[in-house]
Structures are given as C-alpha cells and as structure tokens.
C-alpha cells in the first residue's frame with residue numbers, strides 16, 4: 001500500500017532509506033533488530049516547533065520530554081539546539097544535565113517523588129512541578145534544612161476530556177496527576193508563606209497523542225484563568241508550562257491520520273496565552289514539553305523475518321517484539337510496517353507481523369497488506385522514535401538491540417546492543433547458593 005512517509009524516510013531502488021541511509025545495508029552492517037534514527041529530522045522538528053511558537057512571543061522555551069527517547073546522544077542534539085527538558089526521574093534529570101541542558105531549562109515533574117528526588121532537584125537548582133500539598137511540605141522541609149531557595153510551580157489538572165487512548169489522557173477529572181483548579185489557590189497560598197519555596201510557575205499536561213488542537217486551547221484558557229488568580233495572590237509568574245501531547249500520524253495509508261502541525265497548535269494556544277498575559281499585566285515565558293512530536297517520526301525499528309507461517313492467517317515471525325516496541329501490545333497502537341528490501345513492490349497478501357516473545361499479545365502489526373514476505377526479508381516498523389526503545393525491556397532474557405544514528409547518509413552506533421553479560425551484571429548470588 002502507498003504510504004505517506006515522514007520526511008525522515010524515502011524509497012530508492014526498492015529499498016527503504018532513513019536519513020539518507022539504506023536500511024537494508026544498515027541491517028547487514030549492524031545486525032537486527034535495530035533502531036535507526038534520522039538526526040536531521042529531529043533538529044528540523046525542534047526548529048519548526050520553536051519557530052511556530054515564536055510567531056506570537058519571544059519568551060518561548062521548549063522542554064523536550066526526555067521520557068520519549070532518553071538516548072544521551074539525542075539529548076545532546078536537542079541541547080545544542082537550545083532545548084531544556086521535562087524530566088520525570090533522577091535518571092532523566094542526570095541525562096539532561098550531562099547532555100548540557102542548563103538547570104534553569106529543566107522542570108522536574110512527577111506525581112510520586114522521593115525525598116532523594118526532591119533533594120537532588122533543590123541542590124541542582126532545578127524547578128519542581130509540585131503535584132500535591134504533601135509534596136510541597138516535604139520540599140519546604142528540605143529547602144529549610146539546606147537553606148536553599150527552590151522555585152516551584154504546581155501541576156494543575158484542568159479536568160478536560162481529550163480525544164486519545166484513556167491510558168495516556170492525563171488531564172481528565174479522575175487522573176492521578178495534578179491538583180484540580182478549584183483546590184490550587186490554597187496550595188499557592190501555602191507556598192507563598194514558605195521561607196525558601198518560591199512559587200514562580202504553573203504546569204499542566206493534558207495527555208499524549210492528541211490529534212486535535214482545540215483541547216490545548218481550552219486547557220490554556222483554564223490555566224491562564226488560574227494564572228490570573230494566583231497573580232492576585234502575589235505570585236510573580238516566570239513561566240507557564242503547557243506540557244506536551246501533540247500527536248503524529250501513525251496511520252499513513254488509507255484513512256491516514258490528519259495530524260495537526262505545530263503552526264496549528266500555536267494558532268490554537270498562543271493567542272489565548274498572549275491575550276491573557278496582556279489582560280492580567282503578566283509576562284511569564286511560554287513553556288511546552290513535546291516528546292513524541294520531536295522524535296516519533298525520526299526512527300524506524302528494523303526487524304528480520306525468521307519465518308513465515310500460513311495457518312488460519314499468515315504470520316510473519318520477526319526478531320523484534322514487545323520487548324523492543326511495547327506500544328501495540330500496551331495501547332493497541334498502530335505502527336505502519338514496510339518490507340524494507342521490497343519497499344516499492346506491489347502488495348501480495350495480508351500478513352500479521354509477530355514478535356519472538358512468549359505471549360499471544362506479541363503482535364507488532366495485525367492483518368497488513370504487504371508484498372510477498374519470505375524468511376530473510378527485512379521489516380521496518382515506522383514511527384518508533386518515541387516511547388520505543390525508551391519503554392523496551394529484557395523480557396524473555398532478550399538483550400536490548402543497538403541504536404544507530406544517521407545524519408545525511410552517515411550512520412554510526414549511538415548505543416550498542418546489550419549482551420547476555422550486560423543482562424546478568426546486576427545479579428548477586430546469595431551465600432547459600434555459593435559453593
């Protein structure tokens with residue numbers, strides 16, 4: 001089937017190319033399974049997203065959502081462009097700092113932070129998105145002990161419905177994240193009275209893989225209303241962070257997704273933001289935390305066909321499964337698949353691409369029209385750059401695969417494949433098992 005490919009991909013002489021490199025050659029050189037990422041695509045995405053927002057105000061900061069793909073090399077690429085990061089753990093915080101992102105461009109998010117998390121954020125001068133009053137009080141205690149100022153914002157739950165998978169809708173009424181708008185003023189009041197805690201921001205994130213821009217505009221309206229009220233309380237807002245969530249078109253064939261562009265996102269959100277700032281005489285920076293949109297379309301997962309089985313349907317058994325890309329198993333997500341070594345051949349049958357994991361649900365792509373597939377063919381799973389490797393596991397004792405970075409045709413490893421020894425490195429033998 002003819003797919004509308006992302007700009008990271010092209011087809012030449014029957015082969016799929018990513019970032020100008022031949023996927024068939026990459027698979028031969030580096031082995032499979034293999035993640036392949038086009039770096040130029042990520043840089044272009046960053047610049048485009050930033051430019052779209054800067055049409056409306058100069059005070060824009062992009063905080064890349066590190067959870068989407070925390071490969072340190074990609075973090076460095078984005079740091080060099082001026083990105084900050086939404087970090088959700090000490091690991092992500094460290095990755096962002098080591099990639100060269102300055103502390104003041106980071107926001108430490110999360111609904112369940114440990115004492116060590118909070119301490120590290122305060123010590124490193126990183127702003128914290130506070131998810132509960134309980135957490136606020138813990139921050140107060142640590143900051144007094146350290147005698148160190150800490151800038152915070154509260155995560156506000158705007159309680160709006162968003163058209164996405166329920167597991168990734170985060171700003172709905174019963175979500176575990178954030179504080180409802182009608183309870184948040186008391187939280188700011190309490191923070192204002194603290195000695196070392198300085199409330200300077202607001203945070204929200206309504207969900208992920210959202211293919212309409214209207215909910216972002218509505219959320220912005222709710223948040224800016226709260227911004228006006230906390231300004232009256234005495235909060236001097238330095239930033240309002242609207243989270244991530246802009247979706248990408250995973251369906252690329254018939255009934256392709258109509259995914260909004262960053263320009264459309266900006267047109268839905270920025271006028272609401274700019275107008276509310278003017279009305280209330282405030283000038284916080286506009287922060288936003290795109291993850292998927294930055295990296296999702298930059299990457300393919302290459303996987304080799306081990307065997308083809310014709311029974312009640314035709315299974316294509318490949319060497320990557322939900323150990324490497326869990327999205328289809330976890331959210332019933334759709335990823336297009338292309339036979340990378342027959343990329344312009346006519347469809348010849350309907351195939352179900354299944355991984356090597358010992359679970360019935362290990363299906364990467366169900367009932368897809370593809371050219372004739374035989375053992376040895378190479379399948380590319382598209383749009384695997386966000387929440388792909390980042391959510392991978394070693395289930396069934398399968399080492400994670402390598403990642404290759406491509407830039408204008410040049411291709412090198414950015415992470416080698418794990419070995420059996422890597423997987424067992426942390427194992428400790430209890431004394432009674434030792435001879």
Ligand code: LLP
Pocket residue numbers: 065067068086109168204205207208209243244245246289290291292293327331386387
């Ligand atoms: N900011 C916060 C606070 C978030 O929780 C998230 C994602 C983002 C930003 C980035 O959202 P994005 O721009 O990527 O939509 N594993 C799921 C997605 C989980 C998203 C979690 N939070 C998936 O594979 O679809």
